[in-house]
Amino acid sequence: MNIIIHRGTHQIGGCATEYRTKNTRIFIDFGAELDSKNARPFDIEGITKGKTNCDAVFFTHYHGDHMGLLDTINKDIPLYMGVASKEIAQILNKRLSKSPHVKSYNVDRIDSILTFEVLKPIMIGDIKITPYMVDHSAYDAYMFKIEADGKVVLHTGDFRTHGFRGKGVKPTLEKNVGKVDVLVCEGTTLSRTEARCETEYELKNRIKPILEENKYVFVVCSSTNIDRLAGICSVIPIGKYCICDNYQLSVMEYVRKHAGHKSSLYRFSKAKYYRENLDEKMNGSGFCMFVRCGNPEHKKVMEMYKDKNPVVIYSMWKGYLEQDNIKRFLDGYKRLDMHTSGHADSDAIKMVTDITQPETVIPMHTEVPEAFEKLVGKDKLMILKDGEIYNLGV
Numbered sequence: 001m002n003i004i005i006h007r008g009t010h011q012i013g014g015c016a017t018e019y020r021t022k023n024t025r026i027f028i029d030f031g032a033e034l035d036s037k038n039a040r041p042f043d044i045e046g047i048t049k050g051k052t053n054c055d056a057v058f059f060t061h062y063h064g065d066h067m068g069l070l071d072t073i074n075k076d077i078p079l080y081m082g083v084a085s086k087e088i089a090q091i092l093n094k095r096l097s098k099s100p101h102v103k104s105y106n107v108d109r110i111d112s113i114l115t116f117e118v119l120k121p122i123m124i125g126d127i128k129i130t131p132y133m134v135d136h137s138a139y140d141a142y143m144f145k146i147e148a149d150g151k152v153v154l155h156t157g158d159f160r161t162h163g164f165r166g167k168g169v170k171p172t173l174e175k176n177v178g179k180v181d182v183l184v185c186e187g188t189t190l191s192r193t194e195a196r197c198e199t200e201y202e203l204k205n206r207i208k209p210i211l212e213e214n215k216y217v218f219v220v221c222s223s224t225n226i227d228r229l230a231g232i233c234s235v236i237p238i239g240k241y242c243i244c245d246n247y248q249l250s251v252m253e254y255v256r257k258h259a260g261h262k263s264s265l266y267r268f269s270k271a272k273y274y275r276e277n278l279d280e281k282m283n284g285s286g287f288c289m290f291v292r293c294g295n296p297e298h299k300k301v302m303e304m305y306k307d308k309n310p311v312v313i314y315s316m317w318k319g320y321l322e323q324d325n326i327k328r329f330l331d332g333y334k335r336l337d338m339h340t341s342g343h344a345d346s347d348a349i350k351m352v353t354d355i356t357q358p359e360t361v362i363p364m365h366t367e368v369p370e371a372f373e374k375l376v377g378k379d380k381l382m383i384l385k386d387g388e389i390y391n392l393g394v
Ligand SMILES: [Zn+2]
Pocket: 013, 063, 065, 066, 158, 365
């Protein structure tokens, strides 16, 4: 089996990894680069051009840096994704497709995506792929075990262990994965110094008193960061409104339908969509409203409360604060930055390597692959270049 990381050996995002045997060729993810202004499309024979020579593309989750180049994949290549991941991608996509200024996917192409189930292996030619659900800032994200030519690889995709579902990662790996030959592991957070990330649980408990002490709170949060939305909803005081827009509510309603019966966290029972006849009640009782930077409707509501000391909780990656449209949107408001990463910290990476005991660790989704050395040792570390062929042998 060969592994080729087409992009992602020295950068965060833009992920695409090829696994191939003599007879079969699959890809894991086909993502866009995070710097959208300078993002480069892929130009790969048999995938994006020429006669198709690829048996399937599997997406770990719906983030754009993993599926953003979906529309450039030859139309006759089957695509696979988790059930909820596909649905949420489509709900988001349908909203984006209404805006002429934003890039969206072909709706039919998303509809055509095939779905897989947790722990149920899929055979594509002579490659066996088994999906394992993991904790991440995207709902319904997966690691894949890839088996072919007598070798076993674990491809982590984006994951973490400090979210609400983080505790499940270790037993999943112990019970179902065990020892592997090669670990292809994300290392997003390794460019930072702290070894341990704040948990979603701790973050939610830090947000709770802010919602209790401030009558009017706006929360800037990704509309598909389900666990963050759920955590914040769970600490909105009784008597205060939980407000979002119609689109955001449709995402929450989908998650409620999908998982509300399994966990009260995903019921979003208080959530209401904003409409003007709620103004008086919201003003009287107070509220927590989810908003998105750049949305003029959301800005209008924020402006209505500008003189009433509202608090804006910024609950996204702080790097986005450099962007002019976000700066403008938040200008003049009392802002509290309250966020935790969607990615594995050093402890989580160590835990995965301890359980899977790989002979070789290949870093990806990181700007500092060399930082893996202190976690896995020099002997196991294999830093590849984008496009380099790594041969596992037979
Ligand atoms: Zn990613």
